[in-house]
Amino acid sequence: xxxxxxxxxxxxxxxxxxxxxxxxxxxxxxxxxxxxxxxxxxxxxxxxxxxxxxxxxxxxxxxxxxxxxxxxxxxxxxxxxxxxxxxxxxxxxxxxxxxxxxxxxxxxxxxxxxxxxxxxxxxxxxxxxxxxxxxxxxxxxxxxxxxxxxxxxxxxxxxxxxxxxxxxxxxxxxxxxxxxxxxxxxxxxxxxxxxxxxxxxxxxxxxxxxxxxxxxxxxxxxxxxxxxxxxxxxxxxxxxxxxxxxxxxxxxxxxxxxxxxxxxxxxxxxxxxxxxxxxxxxxxxxxxxxxxxxxxxxxxxxxxxxxxxxxxxxxxxxxxxxxxxxxxxxxxxxxxxxxxxxxxxxx
Amino acid sequence: xxxxxxxxxxxxxxxxxxxxxxxxxxxxxxxxxxxxxxxxxxxxxxxxxxxxxxxxxxxxxxxxxxxxxxxxxxxxxxxxxxxxxxxxxxxxxxxxxxxxxxxxxxxxxxxxxxxxxxxxxxxxxxxxxxxxxxxxxxxxxxxxxxxxxxxxxxxxxxxxxxxxxxxxxxxxxxxxxxxxxxxxxxxxxxxxxxxxxxxxxxxxxxxxxxxxxxxxxxxxxxxxxxxxxxxxxxxxxxxxxxxxxxxxxxxxxxxxxxxxxxxxxxxxxxxxxxxxxxxxxxxxxxxxxxxxxxxxxxxxxxxxxxxxxxxxxxxxxxxxxxxxxxxxxxxxxxxxxxxxxxxxxxxxxxxxxxxxxxxxxxxxxxxxxxxxxxxxxxxxxxxxxxxxxxxxxxxxxxxxxxxxxxxxxxxxxxxxxxxxxxxxxxxxxxxxxxxxxxxxxxxxxxxxxxxxxxxxxxxxxxxxxxxxxxxxxxxxxxxxxxxxxxxxxxxxxxxxxxxxxxxxxxxxxxxxxxxxxxxxxxxxxxxxxxxxxxxxxxxxxxx
Numbered sequence: 001x002x003x004x005x006x007x008x009x010x011x012x013x014x015x016x017x018x019x020x021x022x023x024x025x026x027x028x029x030x031x032x033x034x035x036x037x038x039x040x041x042x043x044x045x046x047x048x049x050x051x052x053x054x055x056x057x058x059x060x061x062x063x064x065x066x067x068x069x070x071x072x073x074x075x076x077x078x079x080x081x082x083x084x085x086x087x088x089x090x091x092x093x094x095x096x097x098x099x100x101x102x103x104x105x106x107x108x109x110x111x112x113x114x115x116x117x118x119x120x121x122x123x124x125x126x127x128x129x130x131x132x133x134x135x136x137x138x139x140x141x142x143x144x145x146x147x148x149x150x151x152x153x154x155x156x157x158x159x160x161x162x163x164x165x166x167x168x169x170x171x172x173x174x175x176x177x178x179x180x181x182x183x184x185x186x187x188x189x190x191x192x193x194x195x196x197x198x199x200x201x202x203x204x205x206x207x208x209x210x211x212x213x214x215x216x217x218x219x220x221x222x223x224x225x226x227x228x229x230x231x232x233x234x235x236x237x238x239x240x241x242x243x244x245x246x247x248x249x250x251x252x253x254x255x256x257x258x259x260x261x262x263x264x265x266x267x268x269x270x271x272x273x274x275x276x277x278x279x280x281x282x283x284x285x286x287x288x289x290x291x292x293x294x295x296x297x298x299x300x301x302x303x304x305x306x307x308x309x310x311x312x313x314x315x316x317x318x319x320x321x322x323x324x325x326x327x328x329x330x331x332x333x334x335x336x337x338x339x340x341x342x343x344x345x346x347x
Numbered sequence: 348x349x350x351x352x353x354x355x356x357x358x359x360x361x362x363x364x365x366x367x368x369x370x371x372x373x374x375x376x377x378x379x380x381x382x383x384x385x386x387x388x389x390x391x392x393x394x395x396x397x398x399x400x401x402x403x404x405x406x407x408x409x410x411x412x413x414x415x416x417x418x419x420x421x422x423x424x425x426x427x428x429x430x431x432x433x434x435x436x437x438x439x440x441x442x443x444x445x446x447x448x449x450x451x452x453x454x455x456x457x458x459x460x461x462x463x464x465x466x467x468x469x470x471x472x473x474x475x476x477x478x479x480x481x482x483x484x485x486x487x488x489x490x491x492x493x494x495x496x497x498x499x500x501x502x503x504x505x506x507x508x509x510x511x512x513x514x515x516x517x518x519x520x521x522x523x524x525x526x527x528x529x530x531x532x533x534x535x536x537x538x539x540x541x542x543x544x545x546x547x548x549x550x551x552x553x554x555x556x557x558x559x560x561x562x563x564x565x566x567x568x569x570x571x572x573x574x575x576x577x578x579x580x581x582x583x584x585x586x587x588x589x590x591x592x593x594x595x596x597x598x599x600x601x602x603x604x605x606x607x608x609x610x611x612x613x614x615x616x617x618x619x620x621x622x623x624x625x626x627x628x629x630x631x632x633x634x635x636x637x638x639x640x641x642x643x644x645x646x647x648x649x650x651x652x653x654x655x656x657x658x659x660x661x662x663x664x665x666x667x668x669x670x671x672x673x674x675x676x677x678x679x680x681x682x683x684x685x686x687x688x689x690x691x692x693x694x695x696x697x698x699x700x701x702x703x704x705x706x707x708x709x710x711x712x713x714x715x716x717x718x719x720x721x722x723x724x725x726x727x728x729x730x731x732x733x734x735x736x737x738x739x740x741x742x743x744x745x746x747x748x749x750x751x752x753x754x755x756x757x758x759x760x761x762x763x764x765x766x767x768x769x770x771x772x773x774x775x776x777x778x779x780x781x782x783x784x785x786x787x788x789x790x791x792x793x794x795x796x797x798x799x800x801x802x803x804x805x806x807x808x809x810x811x812x813x814x815x816x817x818x819x820x821x822x823x824x825x826x827x828x829x830x831x832x833x834x835x836x837x838x839x840x841x842x843x844x845x846x847x848x849x850x851x852x853x854x855x856x857x858x859x860x861x862x863x864x865x866x867x868x869x870x871x872x873x874x875x876x877x878x879x880x881x882x883x884x885x886x887x888x889x890x
Contacts (some may be wrong), residue, residue: 016363020370024374039389039390103390104388142394
């Protein structure tokens, strides 16, 4: 009898231990495997953004993807106030959309390099805000790899009249004067003037249609250089005191039509605040120096290598300078004199 | 009636409920953390997972730093017995012949050595193996020395540890160290055929256990572990002997330690007698160069109540003094100075005004005369008016032989000797100083004790009245009795005062002579004092 009881005890002890062990292993496996996949799978990528915006902020957005670029359209009713400044409410909503897009883009298995948030006021659809961000920049910022200030400089924010609206208005005017039938007007418009955008400046949303292109890194960098130069005129007192910025534009050119060269072209139009010749020259040098430093910061910041030179042009005085990639690599903003890397020419 | 299987399940749940609850809690925690991770978006989840190895390294590093600092700040050896505890018997290197004196103790200890050496023989006869040996006695009498000699003689490893090393602020650490020490001893015994574990100052963990909620648990648990380990030695076959030493009285140790089967044998090691002191002096003098005319017997008589450690110290100090005096050999005066330095402290010369110096010289002269002429058991060792410690002058006395009891006559002589300074000051200067405060204090203590505790009052009051001073009993003593006792105390002091007064009046010339000699020489040795008395025809006729 004693032996029997002992057998029963050992059997129960074994059962307790084995059931606890099984439970532990199964819970561990079940829970850990269930949480391994991406939160927003690529099949449901667009729906995820739309659902999140609707669920969390009651915002109705539209999403379109082209290549590795995501475009999100946010219609608003109060984008601008009577001074044509962005309203607080609109700013908050745009930030909410950016937050949701960031979450989805970072936690998906779909590969996207850029996203572009476009917001416009439904009352005046011609005016829109376009924000373009590199997904890698967002990731680096969240991982603490770049500072908040640097992150702010790496996004492209532009408030503009939709280029498609400008074109449409101009062409319609011509068609009306030519008394072309409305039916034909639509067809011609779609075929010739509502084509996909070629540059970042053409990106927008007009008449229920996305005008979006697959953004690539070099063109983004070129635009970022121009954007930083524009920003510096706002923030840098020394620059702002001596020059008035008219425009700054950055493009990246590559291909056969450019003779096989790959280069950044930065065009700046800035006039001196005073008219003395000596001051003008000095201010122009300063502008070139600043443009060079900004180009260096951006290109090195992204460790971008796929270019031969950077060309900086001043549209005001017709001066231009090419800085070769090797010279830019050796450039040290604090120690290198501008004359050592820049040879000026005129165009 | 519930089925037996259910009862067993229930029993197992009761037996292992803590473990089951811990296991379920761990499961719950794991599930909760996985659930938490799942609720994160994959980017943040990956970020958290990516941080985990770094966090683990940081946590481990923090823990290491904490443990390192903890070990260095609070404990030098955490959880393990000292690495320095083990000594090989040949490194102990204390031979049996080096243990001088302690004859009775050596006989007892020798038996233990024999047991260690020939364990099989004892077992064959059926004798019980002695596992514990407890050495009791005052400090410096050679307990550790004897233990080392046992280890050398037995030729087995010797693990020595002070019991205070077991004591820690954390409960369980001491017990853990005891376990480790005995584990090590067993391992060594297995390899070398035996091992001695020596615990010095056993009272640190062997005091009577306290069963209080306000502390003492650590000492209790350490002692409990020691008891368990000693019992374990009985059960196992390893030849491990535990020797412990303590200065504490036997009754302060826990009875559980002292019962048969634990420390089976107790050896009382007392201060050496005259003959043993002589041998000890001879032993230590054999290690230094000394004047062959130096009377070791006389030195032994001077060193009454001195322990072997004291004697060793005296010889070492003598050698140092001799070297400082640029002498080749140790002479008697060097030994005398060494004893004086050890007993009385270093001299420090204060600049005294002549009047004060004279007062001190007369005060000490009074002590010398009464001590020399009246005290039945003590000699004057030295009189000095050179300051030492707090005293401006001192009359150093020396017992002639060991006395473990004190008769009424001896106590009265002590009081008279103490009062002599006061009487001399009064007789010579017509006034007295506060230099008598210490003398009065000691005289009063002796007189009070004689009357209140020892039944030595003139009126014949018998019993220990000091018991009435204990809390709760003070009111039981009648005021009239208390008054009578105090009167008796004062009576003894007055009677002694009168006797001293009579004696000093009678021997005033000797007192004056000694005072003048002290003023001239500042210090007088026994021989010089003895010569003065002999000049006046006074020969000591003491027992």
